[in-house]
Amino acid sequence: MSRFLKQRMSTLLMPVIPGAILTIFIFYLDYFQFKLVEKFILFAVFVIVPLVILLLRYDEKNKQQRMVYALMQWLQYPAALLTLFSVMSNKMWGYEGTSIPGMLSLGWLVFTLLLGIYGISIIVIGQGKAAEIAIGAGLVYFFIGGIWFTLYQYQLDLFEASVATHALSSVHFHFSSAIVPIFIGALGRIMTKKSWYPWIVAMDIIGPLLIAFGMIFSKPIEYVGVALFACNIVVYTTYLLSYLRKNVLHPKATFFLGLSCMAFYTVIVLSILYPLLKNIFALTILDFIPIYGALHAFGFVLCGLIGWVYMLDSIQKKNNFQGE
Structure with a gap:
């Protein structure tokens, strides 16, 4: 079984490698004159989603x-x-303002619909387990991110929101909204059951919806959603670090998951120190946005996914060893 798992992981990582290389080119080559928000969407498409698929498991029956x-x-x-x-x-081939970018975006919309369907199946099969609900909700949020991306590529003004807001909403649902529930669900599968855990899952599902609603209609609602979401991540990272300290796992799992947690805490510290740093170094919020984005996408999300992949491998090997 362990050999099968290694072969499975190797097979699933194959599409991630060329996608990761292509993403590096997209970020650093002048040939790809994309907006930063579009680069992060492509990073999610080529790297984040394949790693998420690697974490999923299905019922053989x-x-x-x-x-x-x-x-x-x-x-x-x-x-x-x-x-x-x-x-x-839209950006390089001269079809901006036509329906071609929108039509091409429908491929990703259909794929995220598959993710959403798979997420619903996890919830149904899980029969009300909080961890499965969290993971399923995260996959459904990918579909919502796909909808926002298609709206962005069609340049449609929905709910009187700007096209730029559609792009930000797509990034929001491809990263925070989708990934944090999946992380919390993965933690729920391995942790000792706690009475507070279902409440964390509930707030984790509601938080992204409040943020998305607030981005379009009401800033105070957005702030409430952000506060709930941030508190959830604090609980997740704190418990995860405690779990890693008490359990002997794959060294790479410990390293990457620890790095993911540290990236989140760095974002928190920078946010607290922002007024001071702004005055000392004459920086603006526009200078900090790429830093926050990089720490969240490459630190918290990417390192977290890699860590959970190694965690899955470590737990599977441990279970196979005990079953022999």
Whole structure:
């Protein structure tokens, strides 16, 4: 079984490697003259989502769930390429203002719909378990992110919100809204059951919706959502660090998950020190946004996903050893 898991991990990592290389080119080559928000969307498309798929597990007895999982594996990279072509057609190929970027974005929308369907199947099969609800909700949020991306590529003004808001909403649902519930759900699968855990899951599901609603309609509601979400991540990272300290796991799992937690705390510290740093170094919020974005996307999210992949491998090996 352990050998099978290694082969499975190797197979699933194959689409991540070229996608990661392509993402580096997108961020650093002048040829790709994309907005920063578009670069982060493509990073999620080519790197984050494949790692999420690697973390998912399915019921061997459920044929429908196995079929959806296989479709996600096969369609992820073609859908990611269509997403890249959608952005390129808008920024580099002269089709801005036409329906072509929007039509190309439909490939990613359909793929995120598959993620959402798979998330609903996890919730149904989990029969009310809080951890499964969290993971399923995170996958559904990817679909919402796909909707916002398509609206952005079609340049549609929904709810009287600007097109730029659609792009920010897409990034929000591809990263924080989707990933944090998945992290908290993954933690719930391995932690000792706590009475407070279902409440954390509930707030974790409501928080992203409040943030998205507030971004469009009401700043105070957005602040409430951000506060709830931040408190949830504090609980998650604190418990996770305690778990890592008490349990002997794969060294790489401990390293990457610890790095993920430290990246989040760095964002918190920078946020607290922002007024002081702004005055000392004459910086503006626009100078800090790329720093916050990089720490969250590459630190908290990417390192966290890599860490959970190694955690899954470590726990599987431990269970196989005990079963022998």
